[in-house]
Amino acid sequence: MSSLIQIGELSERAGVSHRTIHYYERLGLVQPAEREGAGYRYYDDTALKRLEKIAALKRLGLNLDEIAAVLPLYFADATGIKGKEKVVEILKVQLAKAETQLHELTAFKRDLEGNIARMEELIAQAQRG
Amino acid sequence: MSSLIQIGELSERAGVSHRTIHYYERLGLVQPAEREGAGYRYYDDTALKRLEKIAALKRLGLNLDEIAAVLPLYFADATGIKGKEKVVEILKVQLAKAETQLHELTAFKRDLEGNIARMEELIAQAQRG
DNA sequence: CCTAAACCTGACGTTGGGTGTAGATTTAGA
């Protein structure tokens, strides 16, 4: 069996606090594989993967509600998913957002590069002159 | 002279509340062109452009502090900018972030497309069978 | 068996990014 870890180790590996993990649990984003006797949480390796995915989606600007909506797709087996049309709808909204963001981000990157070049030119001029 | 507008019109054109404009003013993100007598704010068209730029940068995931740091670049004339090395530093940090985000976003988009295709295939199967 | 380290829950605090509201003032138009 793949070994179970406690919240402390999970927290450390995932780079988030244990309180954050508790919080995510309340939102339904991660669940311990088991909680025996006194209530200690024991996690398997999918928990770590979920936390990493959550972090990645957060970096893309999704909030925790949106993440809750798309996260199952990465972990549920497709055959068991209910309401597939609804899921597709959500995905398409996210896709449209992603495409817009891609364009804006590309433009922003160009801006930044232009500004950097301009600044460096000015600095060089100042140093020469 | 290009006509000045009041906060109500600016608010409407920019698609943000006047309270938000007040808030941004406190953070130094926008300033009225003038405030005569009793304190009414009158804005020129650069204010609208600033608000639009702020919105665009927000969509890219910058927070208001980061926006405050890069916003001057879009409006100040380059010859007047102090501390150019510092500015370049900030820009390079933003550029690195933008590049990372571009990669992640591209991957996310691929994921979404894959998931959508998979879902639609499942739906089609269900309808056939 | 005992104790330190890890964990638990629940309540309250904090930060960022705003929104709501009240009461007073000002302005524009009939």
Added chain:
DNA sequence: TCTAAATCTACACCCAACGTCAGGTTTAGG
């Protein structure tokens, strides 16, 4: 000139996403 609409300031409040603190329980190692 008068009034309705717009604006002003200041303080309070909201939500998301956590963090802190307190007090109690559990577990692992010597």
